[in-house]
Amino acid sequence: MLTQEMKGILAASKKRGWVLEPGAKRLLGLAGLAIPEFKWSTSLDELLNFAQEIGYPVVAKVVSPKVLHKTDSGGVVVGIEDETGLKQAFGKLSAQEGFEGVLVEEMLAGVELIIGAKVDYQFGPVILMGLGGTGVEIYRDTTLRMAPLTRNDVESMIRGLKAHELLEGYRGSEPVSLEELTRMLLAFSGLVMEIEEQFESIDLNPVMCSSDGCVVADARIMLKG
Amino acid sequence: MNFQRIFEPKSMAVIGVSLTNDRHPANVIYNKNLLRYPLKVFPVNPKGGILQGEDVYTQISEIPEKVDLAVVVVRAEQVPDVLDACIQAGAGGAVVISGGFAESGRGDLQDRMVALGREAGFPFIGPNCLGIYSPSYVDTFFLPSERLVQPASGNVAIVSQSGGILVDQMLNFSSEGVGLSLAVSIGNKALIKEVDLLSYFSKDPKTDVIAFYVEGFGKSEGRDFVLAASECPKPVIVMKSGKSPEGGRAVSSHTASLAGDYEVFSQVLSQYGVVEARNQFELVSFCESLGCYRTSVKGRIGIITGSGGHGAMAVDCCYQNGLSVPPIPEDLQEEIRGALSRSVGPIASLGNPIDLTGSAMDDDFVVAAEYLSRAPDIDCVMMLLLPYIPGITSDLGARLSHVVRREGKPLVAYVPHVDKYSMLIEGFELNRVPVSPAIEGAVLMAEAMRRWKPC
Numbered sequence: 001m002l003t004q005e006m007k008g009i010l011a012a013s014k015k016r017g018w019v020l021e022p023g024a025k026r027l028l029g030l031a032g033l034a035i036p037e038f039k040w041s042t043s044l045d046e047l048l049n050f051a052q053e054i055g056y057p058v059v060a061k062v063v064s065p066k067v068l069h070k071t072d073s074g075g076v077v078v079g080i081e082d083e084t085g086l087k088q089a090f091g092k093l094s095a096q097e098g099f100e101g102v103l104v105e106e107m108l109a110g111v112e113l114i115i116g117a118k119v120d121y122q123f124g125p126v127i128l129m130g131l132g133g134t135g136v137e138i139y140r141d142t143t144l145r146m147a148p149l150t151r152n153d154v155e156s157m158i159r160g161l162k163a164h165e166l167l168e169g170y171r172g173s174e175p176v177s178l179e180e181l182t183r184m185l186l187a188f189s190g191l192v193m194e195i196e197e198q199f200e201s202i203d204l205n206p207v208m209c210s211s212d213g214c215v216v217a218d219a220r221i222m223l224k225g
Numbered sequence: 226m227n228f229q230r231i232f233e234p235k236s237m238a239v240i241g242v243s244l245t246n247d248r249h250p251a252n253v254i255y256n257k258n259l260l261r262y263p264l265k266v267f268p269v270n271p272k273g274g275i276l277q278g279e280d281v282y283t284q285i286s287e288i289p290e291k292v293d294l295a296v297v298v299v300r301a302e303q304v305p306d307v308l309d310a311c312i313q314a315g316a317g318g319a320v321v322i323s324g325g326f327a328e329s330g331r332g333d334l335q336d337r338m339v340a341l342g343r344e345a346g347f348p349f350i351g352p353n354c355l356g357i358y359s360p361s362y363v364d365t366f367f368l369p370s371e372r373l374v375q376p377a378s379g380n381v382a383i384v385s386q387s388g389g390i391l392v393d394q395m396l397n398f399s400s401e402g403v404g405l406s407l408a409v410s411i412g413n414k415a416l417i418k419e420v421d422l423l424s425y426f427s428k429d430p431k432t433d434v435i436a437f438y439v440e441g442f443g444k445s446e447g448r449d450f451v452l453a454a455s456e457c458p459k460p461v462i463v464m465k466s467g468k469s470p471e472g473g474r475a476v477s478s479h480t481a482s483l484a485g486d487y488e489v490f491s492q493v494l495s496q497y498g499v500v501e502a503r504n505q506f507e508l509v510s511f512c513e514s515l516g517c518y519r520t521s522v523k524g525r526i527g528i529i530t531g532s533g534g535h536g537a538m539a540v541d542c543c544y545q546n547g548l549s550v551p552p553i554p555e556d557l558q559e560e561i562r563g564a565l566s567r568s569v570g571p572i573a574s575l576g577n578p579i580d581l582t583g584s585a586m587d588d589d590f591v592v593a594a595e596y597l598s599r600a601p602d603i604d605c606v607m608m609l610l611l612p613y614i615p616g617i618t619s620d621l622g623a624r625l626s627h628v629v630r631r632e633g634k635p636l637v638a639y640v641p642h643v644d645k646y647s648m649l650i651e652g653f654e655l656n657r658v659p660v661s662p663a664i665e666g667a668v669l670m671a672e673a674m675r676r677w678k679p680c
Contacts, residue, residue: 116480
């Protein structure tokens, strides 16, 4: 069931047509998906303090209703090692169109996956997963299932990827936690069924997966017009 | 809604016959049913008169009995009133052949028809369709009989959005010996949709396989369809057109771009155990195979042939399709070798494929089929037969099908389809063993059993 806060996030974003990253992450966190600890602020001092608290390296991203694809517009700075780096990043990001602050969070490691959803005309809500990151539309290594997902669906989605060996520990690398990945997909499927009437498509990309678990590093929720 | 009266009618009204034009679609339908089917046929035209010596009724209510089926071939604007008259006259249902509805901007007429049908619980097929071909009951296709090849009656039901594609499949089915329980062209599918017919056929005792040609489902109708298919104990096969991506459509997310209409269609079908046929050749191969064997296999194939080349081609094709060709254990090979004829035993290769060579005789094929049918690591036998090998006779098809009946393991066959081999082919087909005119087809027949996931 959607909580009041979740409904509030969706209602506040309706006019814009999509949910800004901080709101999207909060919503996903409330739905039981792991999200990184983050701080969203227009104050450089607050962000510097936060980065100090969680420890470097960190990532800084622009929050702007005008910037839908952050990477394409230079709105993401990764691997910031210290205060100087964060100050520089803040300066660069604060110049972006529609600037409403900077989001700072910890650097995550792991295999980059995409988890997504859309409302298909013929089949209703469907869920996609696959190899993520910025090359997602180059590799096109994804599987799709109609929501809601069962455990069997999730298993066959993972097995159906060309890259499934990467997840299961390729050439000595540690396998990603399939249990945590499954848990995330099932929680996501539950959320998708709850907001079926309100969204058009969702990209969780990348989702960083390692042996410790899976964390949503970036999220975009497109709402129905 | 009850489809019994429209699929197995004992009486039919053809509304819209012409008194002057023998080639009018309604007249073609009237004639072929009058001359070739056991049901009573009544011609209807508001002008009345005489057609080929028979009285023409001015309206359906004048017919002295309640007809099971009304075939409607009148102008689009008149169809809602005609349907209303059919309902008032107690007809069991209708086929609306006429076009000129949602497909050409008259969705309003179609909506009125749907409202009438829903309210009265009156099933109608179409509009804008060929309607129903129900072997030994009725044929509402407005195509003259001499222009068609009709499949024999059998256990495959086929439903198509396109009349033309349906007729083509019927030609293919006929030449491959696949029999039909029913064929329905649903056209605009205003009231009766794929999912309604899926529910009907899943309970129809004459139908073992349900095949569909789909251009697209309506809003969320694909969801209803796959959920119903996953509950259906019979294999459901779908062939789809409209697979090309719609170019230039702006999408704002990676998911929307990666999950195109066809990708979703194809993967969701497979998620729910529906077998997708990617083309007409797959469709006929899948229907033939699953019409013979309602069984699911892992896909471990044992190949038997008289030609090494055929074996090698089949192995390649199996692996391309996700089937495997596991090696035959040494001890089993020795057993088989001991049972083969003296001229063949020493020269046959018995790994997998089993190549019995051009010296093989009927008995050798039968022996090999028996042993592979009993091998626990093989779940389907593939028999590639070259009838030009001198030791093969026309009896072999029937003999091998007895092996299938005795041993209970599916066997699929390849035989080149030339007239002079027809007795061999019929020995398989008439005994419900699927046989393809191509090696790839035999592989697809095995693949059908691997893809089908019974609920």
